[in-house]
Amino acid sequence: MSTLHIVSSSPFDSNAFSSALKTASQGDAILLIENGVYAAVDALQIDNLMSGAMPDITHYVLTEDVDARALPRLRNNIAKVDYAGFVALVCQHHNSVSWN
Amino acid sequence: MIISVMVTGSPVSQQSAQTALSFCQAALSAGHQIYRVFFYEDAVQLGSALNVAPQDERNLNAAWSEFIKQYQLDAVICVASALKRGILNDSEASRYQKPAANLAEGFDISGLGQWVDACLNSDRVVSFGA
């Protein structure tokens, strides 16, 4: 039993990512989409949020949204998926939470 | 798998209705079945047949309407959200004595019970926007 947390707002102007991160438990995954992809940048503020998170949570980012926004550099250990991958993630997890 | 989708974000001011459409297209391509798409809150604006998009911009209402017709999807617009935002089918327009109906082809207007029903009959439910 695991949950896919879908985050669609930027961590720089919303608590969606931080709330998802604190709520996700072992074996869950976080998928960043839309302005949520800004949580994939390699930045100190994101590191700080990440430091309190459970280990063993897989992080994904939606390629189409990253490409649209020209993100400079993604942090380590984050996997890119396309829409087919998004669908696959939804199927692999028994439920999902959309954090906006 | 049997998947249902709820869309809540405005198609005009938010990306979520486009994200939901791309997700649904990918789900069908992967061989999954879409039980229902439920439009709630500002997403009901997708059901208007009267929107006009600038020539150089995507007409998301038309794209959703085409997609729904092409795959004969069950697309339900929440009645409470729709009435508040002026999205009416013929029967609602005559019930409230409004001068016109504007519900686009492919959409139905119904209650939140249809969303609960979708939850009961789907393996996965995914929400887009808020």
Add this chain to the structure above:
Amino acid sequence: MKTLTFLSRHAPFGTSNAKACLDMVLASAVFEQQVNYIFMDEGVWQLVRGHEPAGIHAKNTMAALQALELYGVENIFALEESLTERNLTLAHLQIPVRLCTRAELSSLIKTSDVVTAL
């Protein structure tokens, strides 16, 4: 019967999210599903007693929250962390809720069929 869990994460006034979440909870209860209604983040402000929204011409949703039990919605939670962050205690709240920890929230989500955050 399925377990439908709702995370109400937005303040009572200013946007329609709180009302939209409440309406989904009520619809789920009418269809006799197992419902968990969890107030967290800005959503905990919905529970504070003493709202007087007449001056902003908004509807007071407290009456509906107080009627939840009549609809069979008994699992109402507030995330303790969200209350604490806002310097709120149970004494500030209008309706009886169970406090839940972050770990309890995670496990409520785990055991749900569908989770809706609004």
